[in-house]
Structures are given as structure tokens and as C-alpha cells.
Amino acid sequence: VQVIHPAPRDAEVDELYAVARPRPARRPWVGVSMIASLDGSTVVDGRSGRLGNPTDAAVFGALRRAADVVIVGAGTARAEHYGPPKQPGLRIGVVTSRGAVDPAADLFASGAGFLVMPEDGPAAPAGIDVVRAGTGRVDLAGALERLGDVVAEAAFVQAEGGAHLNGELLASGCVDELNLTLAPVLVGGDGPRATVGAPSTFERFDLVHLATDDGYLYGRWVRRSL
Numbered sequence: 514v515q516v517i518h519p520a521p522r523d524a525e526v527d528e529l530y531a532v533a534r535p536r537p538a539r540r541p542w543v544g545v546s547m548i549a550s551l552d553g554s555t556v557v558d559g560r561s562g563r564l565g566n567p568t569d570a571a572v573f574g575a576l577r578r579a580a581d582v583v584i585v586g587a588g589t590a591r592a593e594h595y596g597p598p599k600q601p602g603l604r605i606g607v608v609t610s611r612g613a614v615d616p617a618a619d620l621f622a623s624g625a626g627f628l629v630m631p632e633d634g635p636a637a638p639a640g641i642d643v644v645r646a647g648t649g650r651v652d653l654a655g656a657l658e659r660l661g662d663v664v665a666e667a668a669f670v671q672a673e674g675g676a677h678l679n680g681e682l683l684a685s686g687c688v689d690e691l692n693l694t695l696a697p698v699l700v701g702g703d704g705p706r707a708t709v710g711a712p713s714t715f716e717r718f719d720l721v722h723l724a725t726d727d728g729y730l731y732g733r734w735v736r737r738s739l
């Protein structure tokens with residue numbers, strides 16, 4: 514990719530994302546990863562796939578290699594038919610209050626999948642690990658603090674959407690980093706933007722890098738420390 518910011522140069526995707534991330538005091542560092550159209554939609558026909566290109570897939574892969582654990586909303590796990598990750602040992606936590614998952618699905622049968630549920634949520638299916646925090650909904654800050662129950666030494670959590678999980682992460686003050694790809698398409702419709710549902714807020718982020726190829730923009734922003 515061609516890096517545009519901070520200084521023009523050519524770079525490998527992995528090098529841009531395999532960077533040190535400071536672990537906040539009480540929980541892992543959380544990076545949200547999303548792709549959006551020029552008109553701000555994160556879906557085309559109910560999924561993200563048509564927005565992407567090979568470099569965006571490489572960004573996604575690089576972030577997964579950098580991550581110690583992945584979390585994803587139940588809606589995305591369903592819509593995108595989440596399976597086990599390519600990376601051996603990487604675990605994927607599905608955030609859900611209802612726990613409506615198929616324990617026979619490859620994600621769980623492989624042992625990679627686990628659940629992130631409220632304390633008073635339904636019992637997890639036999640053999641599936643669960644991290645619990647909050648009542649009614651998952652208290653995401655609390656759940657992130659307890660990830661050690663299933664993943665030792667998690668320093669960087671890659672949050673892969675969707676918009677509702679992102680909104681809840683934002684509301685919990687848990688978005689440290691945003692990796693956003695802007696796809697050069699207008700898609701219309703009323704698809705969700707990168708966050709949905711959070712109360713109005715105004716969190717300032719600093720642009721760490723902006724790269725381009727194929728008309729796409731690949732940005733990495735880190736929350737400005739107070």
C-alpha cells in the first residue's frame with residue numbers, strides 16, 4: 514500500500530498493524546475494525562463482503578495476527594457465518610444476551626469460540642467457555658477485565674463489529690483504536706454506520722496512518738489520551 518500519512522512511502526500491510534499497543538490498567542486494549550462505504554454504510558445486502566477488496570482482507574488478517582483475542586456481536590457472527598480463525602490458538606468471543614448460538618457450529622465445535630454473556634443470562638451450552646459480566650446486558654468493560662477467565666494474558670482485543678456491539682463498546686468507554694477502511698462506493702440503502710445506539714458523545718481520535726491502493730483508504734486512529 515502507499516502510505517499517505519504521516520509521510521508518503523510504500524509499506525507492507527502487516528508492518529502497519531503489528532505495532533505496540535499499551536495495555537490500559539484494568540482491561541486489554543480494544544481496537545474496532547470496520548469497513549464502510551463512502552456514504553457511511555457498513556453493509557451491502559445485509560453483509561460486509563461486497564465492500565471489501567484483497568487489501569482490506571489483508572488488513573483484517575494483519576489485525577487478527579496482532580490480536581490476542583477477537584470479540585464479535587452475535588448478529589455479525591450469524592450474518593457472516595463466523596467459523597474458526599485461521600490463526601491457531603486465537604479465540605473468538607461472541608457477545609450475546611440470549612446465547613442463541615448453535616454449539617455444533619464449527620466456531621464452537623473447534624474450541625475457538627466462546628460466549629460473552631450477562632451474569633443472569635441463560636446457561637452456556639455444555640463445553641462452551643463463557644465470560645460473564647453485567648445484568649440484562651453484558652457490561653463490556655467488566656467482561657474485558659475478565660477475559661483472563663478464558664484467554665491468558667490478553668493485551669489486544671480485536672473487535673470485529675457489528676455496529677450495535679461497536680455502539681455498546683463506545684458507550685462503555687472501551688474503544689481505544691479504530692481501524693476503518695473506506696471503500697470507494699456509494700451503496701444507498703439505510704445500512705448502519707460504524708456505531709449504532711451509543712448515547713451522543715465526542716471522543717477525539719488521532720490519525721496514526723492513512724494508506725491507499727485501488728481507490729480504497731485504510732486508516733488507523735487511536736483515541737487521544739486526556
Ligand SMILES: NC(=O)c1ccc[n+]([C@@H]2O[C@H](COP(=O)([O-])OP(=O)(O)OC[C@H]3O[C@@H](n4cnc5c(N)ncnc54)[C@H](OP(=O)(O)O)[C@@H]3O)[C@@H](O)[C@H]2O)c1
Binds near residue numbers: 548556585609673705
Ligand atoms: N462493514 C463491516 O466492517 C462490518 C463488520 C461487522 C459486521 N458487519 C455487518 O453488520 C451486521 C451486524 O451488525 P449488527 O449491529 O446488526 O449486530 P452486532 O453488533 O454484530 O450484534 C448485535 C448483537 O450482539 C449482542 N450484543 C451486543 N452488545 C451486547 C451487550 N452489551 N450485551 C449483550 N449482548 C450484546 C446482542 O445479541 P443478542 O441479541 O443475542 O443478545 C445483539 O443483538 C451484519 O450485516 C454484518 O454483516 C459489517
